[in-house]
Amino acid sequence: MTTDGFITCLWFDGKAEEAAHFYVSVFKDSRVERVVRRPESESESAAEAGPGPAGSVLTVEFTANGQRFVALNGGPEFTFDEAVSLQILCADQQEIDHYWTKLTENGGEGGPCGWLKDRYGLSWQVVYAPLLGMIADPDPEKAGRTLRAMQGMGRLDAAGLERAYAGG
Incomplete structure (x- = not known):
């Protein structure tokens, strides 16, 4: 065992x-x-x-x-479907861009909110790691702004999420 x-x-x-x-x-x-x-x-x-x-x-x-x-x-x-996905927690935009680019190349496809499918149909979530704390913030205004910003993105934009969280 x-x-x-x-x-x-x-x-x-x-x-x-x-x-x-x-x-x-x-x-x-x-x-x-x-x-x-x-x-x-x-x-x-x-x-x-x-x-x-x-x-x-x-x-x-x-x-x-x-x-x-x-x-x-x-x-x-x-076959794979969206019911199961693998999350990649990224420290910065460079990591987000690396994984998004690599996993969507040669037949993969981007989706909303940081989700994508690779060329084999496996679903991934390329996540800006601080986002998890931002959308769980006890301040509903901060959390809501950040969540709305994320929902308008395909590939996540770390700076854009930070601005939304800060209120800018």
């Missing part, structure tokens, strides 16, 4: 290894740990081995930004 946290499993349709290498390239403290291939055994039926030919990639274990993941080539049955 393991007691060292969670591992997030991400389901892909044949792009697990490509996606793992992409995520490792975007985040620091990242690496591909292990690639597991489908068994080559002739005694194993195709149904037991899952989708894909013998020898193809089944899973890729990787760490991105210090978090553990496994990318699974499970087939076309399931």
Whole structure:
């Protein structure tokens, strides 16, 4: 039994290894740990081995930004949707811009309020970390101004959020 946290499993349709290498390239403290291939055994039926030919990639274990993941080539049955997203807390505009640009390139798409989908359809929230405290401020005027400013943004603008919070 393991007691060292969670591992997030991400389901892909044949792009697990490509996606793992992409995520490792975007985040620091990242690496591909292990690639597991489908068994080559002739005694194993195709149904037991899952989708894909013998020898193809089944899973890729990787760490991105210090978090553990496994990318699974499970087939076309399931896809990502906005019900689950990964948050990236950013210290400044430079970090916001880095992650937004990297995650939306080559087929990703920006959304409202700091949300985006990457080229694989996985949803992300690229968040200015101080925003969480701003919208939780006990002063309803400050919190409300900041929330309204955020709701008018795609990629978050740290300076714009700071101005709204300050009342400018």
